[in-house]
Amino acid sequence: MLRSxxxxxxxxxxxxxxxxxGAILLARGWYRWQVSGVQAQxxxxxxxxLPATQALAWLVTAFELAGGVLLIFGLGTPLVGLGMLVLNGGVAWYRKWDNGLYQHEGGYEYSLALAAIGLLFLAFGSGRLGVDNLFRVPGERRSKVDTTHAPPPPPPPPLEPNEETVFHRKPTANP
Structure with missing residues (x-):
């Protein structure tokens, strides 16, 4: 009962x-696209x-818009989590690392938090209340269960009384 x-x-x-x-990503993407403009990014x-800044600015904006919507519905959650981890990890490393940890000083704490949340989404997915769950095979478990439904192998034949095993050895002479 506790497990359930x-x-x-x-x-x-x-x-x-x-x-x-998802709402935060969607709002950030909308802000970049409609308020501040992609040119500011x-x-x-x-x-x-960074190279190819125009393409990269549009890619980041599109990821935040699409990723926010996908997260809200729980569709492709591990992939969005991976994108969050890479994007925010890159922002923290390349853009904000020299400013220190604190956000109010231009630091990387917010990017680090989003990267960590992305890692959690990558590891745990959307859960049973996401659209991703509709694409799972019924009865699928996360443990190492053989889902081929093959019958178990037959047991080995019984040992003959005179066979040597780990537990039934013939006495050996001590030299």
């Missing part, structure tokens, strides 16, 4: 986290001396 409660709690926690982080990327 914990599993249900985990699914609700993943749902709430997906909705919250491109300028930030140029200051970091």
């Amino acid at each position: 409660f914990v599993r249900g709690f985990r699914d609700v926690a993943l749902l709430l986290a997906r909705i919250a982080i 491109q300028d930030v990327l140029e200051q970091a001396d």
